[in-house]
Amino acid sequence: QEPKRKKTKSNGDSTMQAFIRKSLTFFIQKKRITVVIAMLCLILTLSGFFLVKLQFFPDFDYNQLYVEYTLPDQTGAERVKNDLLEITEKLSEYDEIINIAVSQGQTPGRYSLARAMNSGGDNYGELILNFYNYKDAYRLLPEIQNKIREEYPDAYVRVRKFSLAISTTHSVEVLFSGPDPAVLRELSAQAEEIMRNSPEIDPASVCNNWQSLTKTMYAQYNELQAKNADVNREDIAKALLASTQGLPVGVIFENDKMLIVNLNVCDTDGEKLTDLEDVLVWNMIPNVDLDDINVHSIIQNNVSIDELTNDMFRAVPLSQVTDGLRVGWNESLIYRYDGDRAIEAQCEPILTSTFSIAKRDIQEKIEAIPLPLGYSMKWIGEGETQNTAIANILGYLPLILIIIFVILLLLFNSIKKMVLILFCLPFAAIGCVLAMLITNTPFTFMGIIGAVGLLGMLIKNAIVLVDEITRMTNEGVEPYTAVIESTINRTRPVVMASATTILGMLPLITDPMYGSLAVIVIGGLTIGTIITLILLPIFYTALFRVKKPQTYDSQ
Template sequence: MRWLIEQALKKRVITYFITTLLFIGGAASFFSLGQLEDPPFSIKTAVVVTNYPGASPEEVELEVTDRLETAIQEMPQLKDMYSVSRAGNSYIRVDIKDQYWSAELPQIWDELRRKIGDAQKDLPPGAQESMVNDDFGFVYGFLLAITGDGFSNKELEDYAKIVQKELNLVNNIARVQLWGVQEKVIYLDISEKQLSEFRITPETFLYTMKNQNQVVNAGSVDNEQERFRIAPTGDFSNPSEIGELIISPHPSDIMTNAIHALKEKGNIENILTIMSKESEQFITLKDLATIRPGYREPPMTLMRYDGNPAIGIAIAGTEDSNIVSVGADLDQRIEEIMEKLPIGLQLHKIAWQSDLVEESVNGFLISLLQAIGIVILVLIIPSGLRMGLIIGIDLVLTILGTFIVMSIMDIALQRMSLGALIIALGMMVDNSIVVSDSIAVKIREGVDRTKAAVDAAMENAFPLFAATLVAVMTFYPIYASTASTGEYCASLFFVVATALLLSWAISLLLTPIKCVDMIPKPDPSTKSSTGEFQGPFFKMLRSILRAVIRVRFLTVAILGGMLVASILGFGFVTQLFFPDSSRPQLMVDIWTAEGTRIQDVAKNAAILEKEFISDDLVSSVSSFIGSGPPRFYLPVDSERQNQNYAQLIVNFNNFQDIDAFIAKYKSWVGDNVPDGMVRFRKYGVGPGDPWKFELRITGPGEADIESLRTLGNQIINIAESSPYGRDWRFDVMNPILKLVPEFNQKVGRLSLVSRPNMATATKRSYDGVQVGLYREGDSLYPIIARNTEYERDHLLLTFDNIQIRPDFATWTVPLAQVTTGLENKWEDSMIARWNRRREVAVQGEPAMGSTFPTLRSNVIDEIKKIKLPPGYELFWDGEYDSTKTSQDSLLPGLIPAGVIILLLLVLVFNEFKPVLIILMTIPFAIIGITCGLLVFNIPFGFMALLGGMSLVGMMNKNIIVLLDACNANYRDGLSRYDAIVEASVSRARPVFLAAGTTILGVVPLLPDIFWVAMAVTIMAGLAFGSLLTLICVPVFYSILYRLKKPGGES
């Protein structure tokens, strides 16, 4: 190392040339870095959906869900399963263990597909093929709404498809999808009377439609040297032509009527006459039915923008793209598209990731530049312009060098990587401060400039290297964490490690040459005759140190009392996993009772839309009815499809207006939307949970749902009595009524009527049955036969008169003839399971101004008093599980990090007492942290934890250098007492200088809601930690080395 330092000083041209390259390379790398709002992390969730039409929730659970879960649980990567069995549908959410990150997930999803594929043979007849969706975490960062005043739904969809095709052509676009498109169908409204009169069966419809509108291969023909393809006409060119279709009786219908006639008349000639007439019968479809092109009723999803019907256009960029550049290209293309669209048609931005990323990154860069400026200014004031420039240049070089490494490692500019630079700012300048201060002291003492530079760099090389590695290793547990937070914060560790190691290298190789060239020659007239550290400040500090050493045990007792008080006081600090995001958006969830029609849910949403749009704080309101919107923000899951659910995305002009908006409307929605539960939800940062309070009550495999719900009601009663919670509900919704025609097997057999015949008749009477397909371009639209509107509206009054047609028969039997009655019965609309056990989850949110830990601590004692039946358990999910998982996942990294840190400390000092001094001093930093969080009323969460880890690294570095200076003094002949006192005095200026630069350097982070907890932790902790370094270390040193008096030895 000495050789390198000497060569850097001797060959100045090469050194300055490398410095210039570092400047240029760093600047170029900065402009080539990608830009993101948040660091990417994998959503370790897939969804398995299986339709089983006609099956009850219990049948779906036992015959589909349970069999699929049995196959899935064989996967060793499985963490949790959550399933919902509804009538005709099975939904299974598969969560993979946190230790598997993005690169390993594709192989895991392939294995999941194989398991599900192998299980298909075990599914019952009638169950459709299972679909595995591993794109559950796919993010559409750009979300548009297309609206048009006076445009029909079809016209809106047609133009939306044009926009979709155009945007798909933009560079670095991975996917463009439409949301809220209604399924087109062609309804044939046919009365029961007409079907009976004309003796038309569903088989006749299917037979006729299939023959008429299918794609046919008519062959080809040669003509001399050419060959022509034969393409006959006759298919439908528009829906009106369907009415002209001649209904041809199915051969089985003709035979059935003949047999029926044989039974009645017994004359073969009459039978032949009937068969001949029926085969020649010409009936057009319009004679039987009203043909009505339209949309599937009821719709699956609906969308509105500012109260107007809309279609969503969700756009996703490629993974390796620069989101800001993608957004700029999209903006340009949208301007071109808008010029071609008809007047009245508008494209509206709901979420635009590039704008948020640009704002976020620019905000961080401004904070970083402010921090750098503050640091340099703080250095210049006490140290002079030249010394401030020396350290400031080192800081800029370190940051630029870090950009080069980030470019090589493909780390984008995002919340964590830029935050890491600010976190490491104080530690980065510390290396240069120590080296440059040591060089300046030696020069002022008259040592040759080059020798002073080399000696000062060498004296501090190993202690600073060890201290830097110790600081790096304090962040290692975050990187080693197997939880999603580890993946989210991985870039933080790499950036901090790079910046600190670069700062160490720069302080040894580049700082000495700048000090030699820039530090002025000492003025003999100003040189103190009493020594370097004999000014008033140093004399006062020396007196304080001797005083606290003299009453060392009293000092420890006072500090110990303060530590105990701070630990007790920490209990009054609110806890928070991750803070809210500063996105100027708000989610408003609407839950109505299970069984509510989607049209009524839309009416509730319209009430909120109208009120919210009129508020001056709001810029736009988008409604997604029947399902959550596409995932346009990675940490927020999109709600699965539910007819009784809607979500409003409210955009604001300013993020600060959201709290006032919630306070204004929280009670208003309860009065104006009495039929549903309305929840206001801010966007969070980092891995989060849909419900912060989520307590699952699990029972045996086939536990009674009502028993689970009864236990859940006890918990909700406790929770509702707490002032710290709100928005309580069950994940398993309320029971619903079903109509149960009691089928008479005996009469049914005599009438040739089966259960499927009855089911087909009741389905046709209202929802309709598909009898064919209409082809238009590249789309296929179902043709659905159903009863007339009048018959559908009065169906419940005439239910017994529904006409049931036996298989291949042209006569009908009324439903009342084959049933013993019609009953209304209650059924559980859904059956939820958690890890294969039936469950009911109590879900809720902390009240405004409260946090989940506060809410949980307020209700936990009463909840524990609930007596659970044998086999029933409580499982805390939501924020509790996420926090616990994240904290537990730090343990695997703490052990190797702790071992390496202890090893480094022992290597530096070659004895255990200095190591023990460090371990005894660090915990006292809690005093400053607790005071800071309580005074500023800041919750302690993951970001405060990061600040604490950063603080430990800074304090470790200061203590290591101080104790190393003490050992150097002792080797130079000073007594241990004088060695520790003089080391503390000589380190005071670098310690306070580093502390000042760090504390003031994080001031720009205070307005940021995400970083404020970390900034306060560092500021308060370091302010107190700097005093600890200069006072506690000498006190503990004097105790462990048994110092007796000034000049005395043990």
């Protein structure tokens, strides 16, 4: 029994080739309408790109989440420890979680994968949750975050995934810089209020990068009296330090440990001083003024070592070189950006939104905040990192395009054919945008890489077809016939090359990191194949004024 043969037409075309032949013949006859429709589709697609989610840095498919737990400043480390242990016990009830690692004070030093490293101090704790798979981790993220926030309302809680955005602490950050810390706090408060009122922003994530005000004791320095006593500000600071928490004066090494030696000043009973105004302030530089030292007594050996020491290292009470002590509120830490005092208003988008949508929702209102003279505002965060990354990626694009121009000119020795191939490339965006909208896939950093690679694939397919048309016309074939027959001859290679690439990308569609790349390539190649087999021949006949001969038989 003879094997079944693939159905072919009388001219040897397969079913697919016959369909391409009829379609191409029809659209060439309606080339003007076809070109107009194609241009309208391209314009609509470019407009539809604004509906695509923009998430420059993709997430990783790590089966881990990490919880940032921050209590108010000055909270004791014991309270943080107890809370972390309670949270660990509660989260252990989830069957999807394998184990939980806990760290206090900062991110574990050994744990430095694609994530930001935090050092929050005694009031900061962190839990690293290990899941069986990343799908469970992403599914449970909002539930775990809401659970911890509800049970610990006085803590700042964020449950985060892993992504390439590791240089910023928050996705959306706006920076105000200027000389006065009080004015900076007011500007940040206005921005934070705008963020909290945005439906695209998680209100519980809104904060700034400054710590809360702390009580501070001030010594009112009296410059004239201090000069007469031969002491300065540094001497007063060291005396206060030695009378309170201790003045570091050296270190002692015990095996692999380094122990800091502190100088502590106490009263005659060995107790800490209770009245700081009685603290003795001394000059660290010995007094060697001969007018103040009894040289004659020293020569006659009538002066004891203690008396000589008292003459050389004189001490005066703190009350004699200051105008008293007062307690007030002060900034414990002032952040600087490019040398200027600065504060960052920070927030995160809700889980169903992205950085670009959240920023777009608040950008106009925040930029409308009136800035006093000498103050400035700047968007940083993921946006600044994104712009830097895009500049690095696309920095060589002009050079690449020039190389492509030169190669096409050398290959075809025709500017028209070069323009023809390049003119077809933007239409691949139709497939890319449609695929992202249908699959609800965000456009990420990997998507840009996929788009650049897609250009190369489309140019390759176009070169193959235009080269075949050029070869047939050079052999004396009628131009119209050469366009049709070249397209039919190259149908199978173009379709098979696109199909194998599409099939290879299918497993990556659901991947959180490479999904954008896969969707871009699949959508772009699908429409790109139609562009190569239908649109490019139509543009060729229009550009080179190819007419259909009267005797041409489409069958």
